[in-house]
Amino acid sequence: MRKTLVCVICPNGCHVEAEVQERGGRLEVLEVTGALCKKGERWVRQEVVEPLRTISSSVLVEGGDFPLVSVRTDSPIPLDSIFRVMDEVKRARVRAPVSIGQVIISNPAGTSCNIIATRMVNPA
Amino acid sequence: MKIKKAKRDVVVVGGGPAGLAAAVSAKKEGAPQVLLIERGRVLGGILNQCIHDGFGLHRFKQALSGPEYAQRFIDDLESLSIDVMLNTMVLSLDGERRLLVSSKDGLMEIEAGAVVLAMGCRERTAGALMLPGSRPTGVYTAGVAQTLINLQNIMVGQEAVILGSGDIGLIMARRLTLEGAKVKGVYEILPYASGLPRNIKQCLEDYQIPLHLATTVVELHGSSRLTGVTVSRVDEARRPVPGTEEFIPCDTLLLSVGLIPENELSREAGVQIDPTTGGAVVDDTLMTTVPGIFSCGNVLQVHDVVDDVSEEAESAGAHAARYAMGRMSPADTYVQLRAGKGIRYLLPQKVSGQMDFVLSARVTEPMENKALVLRDQNGKGILRKKKIRLHPAVMVRVKVDRDRLKGANRIEMGVE
Amino acid sequence: MVEAALGSQFDCLVIGAGVVGNAIARELSRFRLRVGVVEKELDVGMGTSARNSGVLHSGIHYTPGTLRAELNVEGNSMMEELCRQLKVKIDYIGKLTVAGHEEEIPTLYRLKEQGEANGVPGLEILKPEGMEKLQPGVNGLMALYSPSTGIICPYTFTIALAENAHQNGVSFFLGQEVTGIQKTESGFLVSTRQEKRFSTKVLINSAGLYSDRIARLAGINDYKIYPCRGEYLVLDKRLGHHLSTLVYPAPHKGKAGLGIHLTKTVDGNILVGPSNEYIDSPENWATTGHIMEKLREEGEGLLPSLTTSDIIRSFAGVRPKQNPPEIGGFKDFVIEAREDVRGFINLVGIESPGLTCSPAIATMVRDMVADLLPMEKREDFQPERSGRAKYFHELPAEERADLIGQDKDWGEVICRCEHITKKELIEAIQNPLGVRSISGLKFRARVMMGRCQGGFCLPRIVEILEKEFGYRPEDFFSYKEGSNFFTGYVRQPG
Structure with a gap:
C-alpha cells in the first residue's frame, strides 16, 4: 500500500511517498521516497505509524502585564491526544511572573510532554 | 516643552524580527550608537502573537514559537546595550535621515547617520476587497484576530469562515478549532493554496477543515453581526461563476488575503517603491534609492519564513553601520536585475557586483522539476539551480558569488 | 444616555438627531426653552447625515424661489462662522x-x-x-x-451641533424610537418603543428617512418617502493631493443624483460616488458588487494612478426622496408649521443639500416656533463648542510638544495611519453625549478610519477600554444592538 504525505518538518513541504504494509495489526514502513532530508524520512516513518504534533496555546495569567501566557508542548504529542491536552490547558492558570521555559503542566492527559511557557510575563 | 534633539549613528525603525536583527547586527558591525524605535509596548512585533511553533528551524535548528524566537534577539540586544525606545512612533522621516518621533516623553528630532526601515507590513482589509454587504461586525483580518485571541484574551467568534489560504489564516483556523470554535472552511480564490504546504497539512487536514480552491466570498450577510457569507466558485479570470453560490452561516469571517508592506514613511522620505514587491527598490547592500536609508524584512518584501527575515535584516543592519561610519563606498555602476519567465519579482533590483549577495525571488505559479537560471545580457548562463518544486508561497533564496557577475550589466532570472 | 435634567416635559421636542434636528436643537438652545431630542439610534447622525459626500453646495443647481435654493445659499453663507464656533474643519475648495x-x-x-x-x-x-x-x-x-462650494466632515459637524446644543442644556435621548404621538390639550404626548414618554408643547419632525412615518403618527398622511441609495468608495489619503478643487460632470437630464464624481474630504481622502438607486428599506446601507465595480472603473478613469489597494472602505447613504422612482428628480423640501395639527412642525424630504441648508433650516424652524411659544433669549448661551477643530497631528510641532508636556497621553499615538493620539481617543470615549459605541469613537476620534481600518488600533482601543474604563468583551459593539465585536474571553478570568 502506498501513502502520499506532505512533510510538515520544514517550509519545503516535501510531497513524500511511503510504501507501507500491515503486519500483525501494526503498520510498517518499507520505503520512503521524495523526502529531501533525513529528518523528513524519519518524520514519515513516524507519521504513518502514529502522527505526532507540537501544539501551542495560551494559559490564563493572574496578576500579569499580559492576560495570557503563550505555551507549547516541549515535545510532540500524539495527534489524537490534542483535544484532551487542550482541556487541561484551558483549565490551567498561572501567577505572574512567568519565565520562558517554565513548566506550566506536567504530563497533560497522560502524555509524556510538559506544557511550557514560551514568553515572559511580568507582574502587572 | 521643547522638542528634544538627538543624533545617532544608526536608527532602526521597528522592533519586530527585522528591526531586532538589524539593530544587533549594526552594533556588532561597530556602530557606536544604535537606536531601535518601536511603537508597541514590547519588542518582537508580530512574533508576540505568533505563538505556534516552527520558527528558527534554519537558524537555531529548533522549532521555536514566535515569542521564544524574538527573545533570543532581545537577549542579544540587551547584552549589547542597544538603546530602545518603546511606545514611540516615528511621525516623519526625510531624505536627509531626520526623524521626528513622538512618545509620552515628548517630541524628539533625531539625526541619523543611517536609517534601517523595518516597519513590517499590514494586512489587506475587507475594504480593499470591496466585499458587498452592510459592513456587519465579525469580519476581521486574521492577524487582528490573532492579536485579540493570543495576546488580549478576547474571543472573536464561534463559527468562522476563512477567506484566503495565507499562512496566518491557516494558523488561525487551527487556533480557533483548538479553542472550541467551528471553522466551516477555508476559501481560496486561486486554484492553489497561498500558505505553506506544512500549514495546509497540520492546520487544516489534521482537523478535517475543508479547503475550497477557486472559490471566494461574494457577499456578507447581516447588518449588525455577521450572519453568514455567500461563497461562489470562480473561473480562470477569478470572476464568480453564476449558479455556484452557496450560503454558509457563520458569525465570523477571517481574512487572510495578502500583506502590504507598510511604506508610508519610506515614501515620505523619497524612497522609490517597486510596484511588484510593494517594498523599496534596493541594491545588494539593501540600501534604498535614498542614500543611507536601508530596508529589510516585510517592509521590503513579504517573507514566509522569519529565519530569512533575520538574515536579510542582519545584512541591512551591517551595511547601515558601515554607511554611518563612512566605511561604505557607493558603487559607480550597477548591474540591473530583471524578472524573466515564470518569475514574479527579484530582489535586490540592482547590485554593485562588489560583494556576494542573496537573491530573493518568487515564481508566478506552482511548478515542478524546473531550473532557476540566471543569464546575463547576452543570454550567457551565470547560475543554474535545479528545483523539484517551485511555489509562489515559498520564496526562493539563492546565494550569488560576485565573481559570477563579471562582465554582466544586466541579469535576468527565469524558470527553464 | 443623557437623561433629561428637567424631567420629561419639554417646550420643544425634536424627533431625529441628524444634522437638521441637531441644528434646530442648537438654535433653540439660544432661548429659555426646555428642548429635547429623541433619536432611535444609539448615536447622533447615524442616518443620512453621516453618509454623504460632505459637500457644502453653492446653490447653482436649484430652481430660484424654491426652499432648497434659498436655504442653500443662506446656509452656505452661515457655515464659516458656525464651523469656527463649533470647532469643525471647513474648506471652501470650490x-x-x-x-x-x-x-x-x-x-x-x-x-x-x-x-x-x-x-x-x-x-x-x-x-x-x-x-x-x-x-x-x-x-x-x-x-x-x-x-463658495466647500467641504466639511458631515458626522463631525452633526456631532458638534449636538454637543454644543447639549452644552447649552438640550437633553438627548438616544436609543429611543418614537412609536406613538398623541395630541393633548397643551401639546403632544410622545411615546417610544423603549417605553419612555415625553410631553412637549411643540413637536418637530426631523426624522429624515422616517419623516413620513412620524408625520403619519401625528395623523398627517400627505407624504411618502422613497429611499434612494448612494454607494461610495473611500480612497487612501495617498491620492488626496490629486484633487485641489471638486470636479463634477455637467448634469444630464432626468438623473436624480449629481453623477458619479470624486470628492475630497477634509481629512484628505477621496470619495468615489455616489451611485443612485431606489431601494425598499430606508436602512439598507449595503454596498453591492456591481455598483462598487462601476465606481472602481469610474474612479480609475478619473484618477489613473488609483490601484485596488488604495480602496480602503465602501459605504452607502440613503436619500429621503419624495418622488417615486418613475418620476425621479428632486422635489422641494417640506418645512411647515401644520395648521391642522397645531404645534407640529414638519420637515419632510430633506435630502441634498440638507447638510448645507441645515443652519438656515434651523433659523426658519426657530421662527416657526416663535409663532407658537414665547421666546426669550438666554444671556448665557455659549456658541463655542469646547474642543479643537484640528487633529493633534495637524498642529505645528512646537504646539504638539507643549501639549505633550501638559498631558503625556498626547504623546502616545494609538492610530498609526491617521496619527491619532491616546488623548484624542480618551476624549472621544468621554464624549459629552455618553455614546458608548465603537463607531462613536470612529466618528469622534477618527480611529479605525485609516488605511489599515483598525488593524493596528482596534486591539489598542480594546485594551484601553478594558483597563481604563472597565469594558468586558461583550461591551464592545459597533453602532447598534447586536453588532457586538466579540463573543467573550478565551480564558475566563477570575
Whole structure:
C-alpha cells in the first residue's frame, strides 16, 4: 500500500511517498521516497505509524502585564491526544511572573510532554 | 516643552524580527550608537502573537514559537546595550535621515547617520476587497484576530469562515478549532493554496477543515453581526461563476488575503517603491534609492519564513553601520536585475557586483522539476539551480558569488 | 444616555438627531426653552447625515424661489462662522462643473444664470487654461467655477451641533424610537418603543428617512418617502493631493443624483460616488458588487494612478426622496408649521443639500416656533463648542510638544495611519453625549478610519477600554444592538 504525505518538518513541504504494509495489526514502513532530508524520512516513518504534533496555546495569567501566557508542548504529542491536552490547558492558570521555559503542566492527559511557557510575563 | 534633539549613528525603525536583527547586527558591525524605535509596548512585533511553533528551524535548528524566537534577539540586544525606545512612533522621516518621533516623553528630532526601515507590513482589509454587504461586525483580518485571541484574551467568534489560504489564516483556523470554535472552511480564490504546504497539512487536514480552491466570498450577510457569507466558485479570470453560490452561516469571517508592506514613511522620505514587491527598490547592500536609508524584512518584501527575515535584516543592519561610519563606498555602476519567465519579482533590483549577495525571488505559479537560471545580457548562463518544486508561497533564496557577475550589466532570472 | 435634567416635559421636542434636528436643537438652545431630542439610534447622525459626500453646495443647481435654493445659499453663507464656533474643519475648495461635450456648454451658462438668480457669489465660466490652474490635468471644454462650494466632515459637524446644543442644556435621548404621538390639550404626548414618554408643547419632525412615518403618527398622511441609495468608495489619503478643487460632470437630464464624481474630504481622502438607486428599506446601507465595480472603473478613469489597494472602505447613504422612482428628480423640501395639527412642525424630504441648508433650516424652524411659544433669549448661551477643530497631528510641532508636556497621553499615538493620539481617543470615549459605541469613537476620534481600518488600533482601543474604563468583551459593539465585536474571553478570568 502506498501513502502520499506532505512533510510538515520544514517550509519545503516535501510531497513524500511511503510504501507501507500491515503486519500483525501494526503498520510498517518499507520505503520512503521524495523526502529531501533525513529528518523528513524519519518524520514519515513516524507519521504513518502514529502522527505526532507540537501544539501551542495560551494559559490564563493572574496578576500579569499580559492576560495570557503563550505555551507549547516541549515535545510532540500524539495527534489524537490534542483535544484532551487542550482541556487541561484551558483549565490551567498561572501567577505572574512567568519565565520562558517554565513548566506550566506536567504530563497533560497522560502524555509524556510538559506544557511550557514560551514568553515572559511580568507582574502587572 | 521643547522638542528634544538627538543624533545617532544608526536608527532602526521597528522592533519586530527585522528591526531586532538589524539593530544587533549594526552594533556588532561597530556602530557606536544604535537606536531601535518601536511603537508597541514590547519588542518582537508580530512574533508576540505568533505563538505556534516552527520558527528558527534554519537558524537555531529548533522549532521555536514566535515569542521564544524574538527573545533570543532581545537577549542579544540587551547584552549589547542597544538603546530602545518603546511606545514611540516615528511621525516623519526625510531624505536627509531626520526623524521626528513622538512618545509620552515628548517630541524628539533625531539625526541619523543611517536609517534601517523595518516597519513590517499590514494586512489587506475587507475594504480593499470591496466585499458587498452592510459592513456587519465579525469580519476581521486574521492577524487582528490573532492579536485579540493570543495576546488580549478576547474571543472573536464561534463559527468562522476563512477567506484566503495565507499562512496566518491557516494558523488561525487551527487556533480557533483548538479553542472550541467551528471553522466551516477555508476559501481560496486561486486554484492553489497561498500558505505553506506544512500549514495546509497540520492546520487544516489534521482537523478535517475543508479547503475550497477557486472559490471566494461574494457577499456578507447581516447588518449588525455577521450572519453568514455567500461563497461562489470562480473561473480562470477569478470572476464568480453564476449558479455556484452557496450560503454558509457563520458569525465570523477571517481574512487572510495578502500583506502590504507598510511604506508610508519610506515614501515620505523619497524612497522609490517597486510596484511588484510593494517594498523599496534596493541594491545588494539593501540600501534604498535614498542614500543611507536601508530596508529589510516585510517592509521590503513579504517573507514566509522569519529565519530569512533575520538574515536579510542582519545584512541591512551591517551595511547601515558601515554607511554611518563612512566605511561604505557607493558603487559607480550597477548591474540591473530583471524578472524573466515564470518569475514574479527579484530582489535586490540592482547590485554593485562588489560583494556576494542573496537573491530573493518568487515564481508566478506552482511548478515542478524546473531550473532557476540566471543569464546575463547576452543570454550567457551565470547560475543554474535545479528545483523539484517551485511555489509562489515559498520564496526562493539563492546565494550569488560576485565573481559570477563579471562582465554582466544586466541579469535576468527565469524558470527553464 | 443623557437623561433629561428637567424631567420629561419639554417646550420643544425634536424627533431625529441628524444634522437638521441637531441644528434646530442648537438654535433653540439660544432661548429659555426646555428642548429635547429623541433619536432611535444609539448615536447622533447615524442616518443620512453621516453618509454623504460632505459637500457644502453653492446653490447653482436649484430652481430660484424654491426652499432648497434659498436655504442653500443662506446656509452656505452661515457655515464659516458656525464651523469656527463649533470647532469643525471647513474648506471652501470650490467646484468646477465641467462640460465635456459641446452640447453641455449651454448647461453651464444656464447654471450660472440660475446660480446668480439664487444669489450664489463669484460664479465664473472658465476656459481650459483657467480650469487647469484650479485643477491640473482636468479634462473638458469649459467649466463653471463656484468658489463658495466647500467641504466639511458631515458626522463631525452633526456631532458638534449636538454637543454644543447639549452644552447649552438640550437633553438627548438616544436609543429611543418614537412609536406613538398623541395630541393633548397643551401639546403632544410622545411615546417610544423603549417605553419612555415625553410631553412637549411643540413637536418637530426631523426624522429624515422616517419623516413620513412620524408625520403619519401625528395623523398627517400627505407624504411618502422613497429611499434612494448612494454607494461610495473611500480612497487612501495617498491620492488626496490629486484633487485641489471638486470636479463634477455637467448634469444630464432626468438623473436624480449629481453623477458619479470624486470628492475630497477634509481629512484628505477621496470619495468615489455616489451611485443612485431606489431601494425598499430606508436602512439598507449595503454596498453591492456591481455598483462598487462601476465606481472602481469610474474612479480609475478619473484618477489613473488609483490601484485596488488604495480602496480602503465602501459605504452607502440613503436619500429621503419624495418622488417615486418613475418620476425621479428632486422635489422641494417640506418645512411647515401644520395648521391642522397645531404645534407640529414638519420637515419632510430633506435630502441634498440638507447638510448645507441645515443652519438656515434651523433659523426658519426657530421662527416657526416663535409663532407658537414665547421666546426669550438666554444671556448665557455659549456658541463655542469646547474642543479643537484640528487633529493633534495637524498642529505645528512646537504646539504638539507643549501639549505633550501638559498631558503625556498626547504623546502616545494609538492610530498609526491617521496619527491619532491616546488623548484624542480618551476624549472621544468621554464624549459629552455618553455614546458608548465603537463607531462613536470612529466618528469622534477618527480611529479605525485609516488605511489599515483598525488593524493596528482596534486591539489598542480594546485594551484601553478594558483597563481604563472597565469594558468586558461583550461591551464592545459597533453602532447598534447586536453588532457586538466579540463573543467573550478565551480564558475566563477570575
